[in-house]
Amino acid sequence: MGMTQLLLFGFAAFVIGYSKTAIGGLAVISVVIFASILPTRSSTAAILMVLIVGDLFAIWSYRRDCDLQLMRGLIPSVLPGLALGAGFLAIVDDTVLRRSIGALLLAMVALQLVVNARRDRLGQVAHGRAAAWAAGMGAGFATMTANAAGAVMTVYLVAKQVDKVRFVGTSAWFFFGINLLKIPFSTSLGLLAWADVWRALALAPLVGIGAWLGRHTIRRISQAAFEKAVLAASALSALALLVR
Structure with missing residues (x-):
């Protein structure tokens, strides 16, 4: 593995740590980096292990900020949603998966723009049981196929007008749980290898640095600025996957 790839893995790990304790949507940058270095199907399991490391930092940082009712x-x-995503992974090749991830990310960006433009009306809809089921199904499918459930959760929690710290704390515990559930699915599909575990452990210090920085900046930078940056990064990352 060349120096450029090592640097990219390190940057992806840092972004994962930062996104886990700040704005989760930024993790799509890491999804694209892993998918550009590794075969797309294998990259979903490889990045999963790094995401779990980030989850551990996040749940420690926000151990008192989880909304159990949500x-x-x-x-x-x-x-x-996880089962549907696993079934999809089992039948598609790398090209279809890569382009599907790109299309999914673009759809999430568009959905986020709709939420921002019509937040009051969507906030009423988001309090219903159907919205919770749709968000859970969408998050399960998106995280299994593309590790992109952060965008689904962002749409749901923003529509419910959840305050920033409770937003991040609830997301941290939610994704820790579903990422653990994804391990047997990835293993049964033959995607997860011990090399992915060792890579995640080697990248853990950089994940930790990113998590520390995210924890100390989330209260200092405006939510509006973060959302604009996340949407721009998500759109560019999605386009990169679609044209690659």
Whole structure:
């Protein structure tokens, strides 16, 4: 592996740590980096292990900020979404998967723009049980196929007008749980290897640095500025996957 690839892996790990304790949407940058270095299908399992390392830093940082009521509304529909995502992974090749990830990310960007433009009306809809089930299913499918469920959760929690710290804390615990659930799915598909575990452990210090920085900046930088940066990064990353 060349120096450029090592630097890219290191940058991706740093971004994962930062996104886990700040704005989760930024993790799509890391998804694209891993998918550009490794075969797309294998990259979903490889980055999963780094995401779990980031989850551990995040749940420690926000161990008192999880909204359990929100979690209970989402969890029942996650497993069906994971199963659908696993089935999709089993039947598509790398090219279809890569382009599907790009299209999914673009769809999430468009959905986020709709939420921002019509936040009051969508906030009323988001409090219903159907919205929780849709968000859980969407998050399960998106995280299994593209590790891109952060965008789904962002749409749902922003529409519910969840305050920033509770938003990040709930997301941290939610994704830690579903990322652990993804391990047997990835293993059964033959995507997860011990090399992915060792890579994640080697990258853990950089994940930790990113998590520390995210924890110390989330209260200092405006939410509006973060959302604009995340949407721009998501759109560029999605386009990169679609044209690659």
